[in-house]
Structure formats: C-alpha cells, structure tokens
Amino acid sequence: MPQLLPFLKAGRLEVGCDEAGRGCLAGPVFAAAVILPPNFKHQLLNDSKQIKEKQRYELRTYIEQEAIAWAVGEVSHQEIDEINILNASFLAMHRAIQQLSITPDFILVDGNRFKPYPHIPHNCIIKGDGKFQSIAAASILAKTYRDDYMIQLDQEYPVYGWKQNKGYPTKAHRAAILTDGACPYHRQSFRLLPLKKEEKITK
Numbered sequence: 699m700p701q702l703l704p705f706l707k708a709g710r711l712e713v714g715c716d717e718a719g720r721g722c723l724a725g726p727v728f729a730a731a732v733i734l735p736p737n738f739k740h741q742l743l744n745d746s747k748q749i750k751e752k753q754r755y756e757l758r759t760y761i762e763q764e765a766i767a768w769a770v771g772e773v774s775h776q777e778i779d780e781i782n783i784l785n786a787s788f789l790a791m792h793r794a795i796q797q798l799s800i801t802p803d804f805i806l807v808d809g810n811r812f813k814p815y816p817h818i819p820h821n822c823i824i825k826g827d828g829k830f831q832s833i834a835a836a837s838i839l840a841k842t843y844r845d846d847y848m849i850q851l852d853q854e855y856p857v858y859g860w861k862q863n864k865g866y867p868t869k870a871h872r873a874a875i876l877t878d879g880a881c882p883y884h885r886q887s888f889r890l891l892p893l894k895k896e897e898k899i900t901k
Contacts, residue, residue: 703829703830703831705736706830710804711766712803712804713795714806714826714835715833716730716826716833717791717808718844719840720787723866723867723871723885723888723890724851724858724881726774726777726778727844728840728843729771729790729791729836730768730835730837730839731802732761732765732832732835733766734765734766734832734835740757740760740761742756743757743831744827744828745834746827746837746842748828754841754842758842762839765835766800768798769794769795770797771789771790772790772844777789778887783885788813792813792815795815802818804818805819806821806833807822808825808833808837809824810822848860848861848864848865849861857874857878858874858878859874872890872891
C-alpha cells in the first residue's frame with residue numbers, strides 16, 4: 699500500500715474531494731467531500747479502485763466515524779444530460795462541500811480540472827486519490843454510496859446487470875441495451891452503443 703499524505707499544508711483545514719460514476723452509461727454521478735483529522739490512519743486506505751469491495755465498506759464505516767466532517771453529493775442522469783458529465787462532476791463536488799458541517803480552508807480535488815468553489819481556494823491533483831488520505835477517503839464514500847444506489851436501481855431494471863456493473867459500459871450491459879433498449883435511467887447524452895463499422899467509416 700502506498701504511504702498517503704495527511705495534508706498538502708500542515709495546520710490547514712483541508713477537504714478532499716472525488717467523484718464516482720463519470721464513465722457510466724446510467725444513473726447519477728456521486729461525489730464526496732471529507733475532512734480528516736491530522737492523525738488519521740488506516741492501513742487499507744487507498745484509491746477506491748485499488749481495494750476490494752468488502753474493504754471499501756469497512757473503510758466507509760471507519761471514515762464516517764473518524765472524520766471531522768464528511769458529505770456526499772449527487773447529480774442526476776437528467777442533469778448530466780443537460781449540463782454534460784464534466785460540469786455534473788463539478789456540481790456533485792460542490793453539493794458535497796456545501797453540505798459539510800464545517801467550512802474548510804482549502805479544497806484538494808482529484809483530477810486536473812475543477813470549477814472554483816466560492817470563497818475557498820483549491821488545488822487539483824492528478825491521481826490524488828492515490829496520494830492524499832482525504833481524497834482517497836472521498837473516493838471510498840463516493841464509490842460506495844453510488845454502488846448502493848445502482849444496486850437499488852437493479853431491482854427495478856435487473857436486465858442491465860447493474861448489481862454487477864454499476865452502470866459501467868460492460869459487454870453484458872451494452873448487450874442488454876441492444877436487445878431491450880435504454881431505460882429512463884440511462885444517460886441520453888452518452889453513446890450507449892458503440893458505432894457500427896460502416897458508421898465509423900462515414901464519420
């Protein structure tokens with residue numbers, strides 16, 4: 699496991715932000731904001747993609763108990779279609795920050811782009827979820843809360859296999875769209891099916 703950093707600058711109340719579900723064909727995008735105490739430690743903490751599902755849920759419980767403050771925001775598939783997925787990701791992070799019980803001094807954002815949050819400076823960190831504890835913690839919360847949401851939707855539309863794929867474009871998910879069509883939770887602004895060979899030639 700990598701040694702994650704507790705902060706970018708000591709003595710400052712920093713919040714880590716990350717999102718989950720940007721590349722999905724269906725459902726909302728989720729984001730989390732987490733402020734951790736400077737002495738926070740957990741041997742499993744890492745980028746949510748690097749750890750097993752069971753460990754993510756164990757970490758979620760620990761993070762929620764130990765964090766100074768945390769919150770989760772979401773942006774619906776309808777909003778994604780209206781404002782595009784990049785802006786929706788920023789909005790989800792803003793919604794998470796807005797819900798925090800304490801206002802942070804500084805925002806650490808996973809990735810290379812962010813829409814500035816009013817009156818709080820930020821820093822974008824590429825692959826930040828594998829570098830900073832607070833961003834890794836945010837990635838855990840965003841991922842697990844979104845997974846829970848997609849598992850619920852799976853009960854309504856089991857044909858797409860969302861319990862397994864969580865809305866990501868797997869072969870099984872796309873095969874179900876091809877045979878059964880899209881459902882109301884699919885993102886209409888996304889290419890739900892890959893282009894056919896003859897379409898690729900003409901474009």
